[in-house]
Amino acid sequence: xxxxxxxxxxxxxxxxxxxxxxxxxxxxxxxxxxxxxxxxxxxxxxxxxxxxxxxxxxxxxxxxxxxxxxxxxxxxxxxxxxxxxxxxxxxxxxxxxxxxxxxxxxxxxxxxxxxxxxxxxxxxxxxxxxxxxxxxxxxxxxxxxxxxxx
Numbered sequence: 001x002x003x004x005x006x007x008x009x010x011x012x013x014x015x016x017x018x019x020x021x022x023x024x025x026x027x028x029x030x031x032x033x034x035x036x037x038x039x040x041x042x043x044x045x046x047x048x049x050x051x052x053x054x055x056x057x058x059x060x061x062x063x064x065x066x067x068x069x070x071x072x073x074x075x076x077x078x079x080x081x082x083x084x085x086x087x088x089x090x091x092x093x094x095x096x097x098x099x100x101x102x103x104x105x106x107x108x109x110x111x112x113x114x115x116x117x118x119x120x121x122x123x124x125x126x127x128x129x130x131x132x133x134x135x136x137x138x139x140x141x142x143x144x145x146x147x148x149x150x
Contacts, residue, residue, distance in 0.1 A: 005041055009033070017042045018050050023089050025079040060096060064088065072097050076104040081146060 009031050016027040022038040024031060033041070060068075064086045075081040077090040088096075097103070120134070127137040144150050 010041070010045065013038060013041055013045065014047065017047045021049050025077075025090050026085060026087065030080055060088075065096075065100075068093060068096060068100070069102065072102055073104055 012027065012029045012031050016024075016029070017038070020026040022035045022042065024033070024035075024038065031038075067082065067084055067086050071079075071082040072093065077094050079085065079088075079090060079093065086093075123134045123137055127134050130137065132140070141150065
């Protein structure tokens with residue numbers, strides 16, 4: 001059985017679909033729906049995009065490339081986590097990153113084996129202090145980072 005749409009979700013679709021189409025990564029609010037589901041709901045609500053998407057290869061501006069280089073290594077195609085919005089689909093971002101040779105981990109510093117072991121031991125000590133496993137600690141730190149608390 002299909003998940004029922006809420007009034008709040010409908011409002012988000014109405015506010016964003018006509019401008020950005022069915023790409024929630026560009027929207028001002030997130031909803032947990034697929035692109036296909038969003039398209040279907042927009043159709044049932046009688047919504048049309050203001051300007052239909054042109055299927056041409058849009059040039060990337062220097063600003064957009066810099067945003068990709070800053071954010072993709074950390075957040076990948078989850079543009080809701082980026083420090084700024086760019087008008088590109090997640091697929092376009094992924095393709096551009098592949099073309100440029102940027103992976104979601106390529107620009108992060110690497111620890112040597114000794115430092116990795118020391119960090120793992122420190123995580124174990126901290127996790128134990130809070131009654132967590134190392135994995136739970138890492139998850140909590142990621143959540144805190146997403147919320148801007150780190």
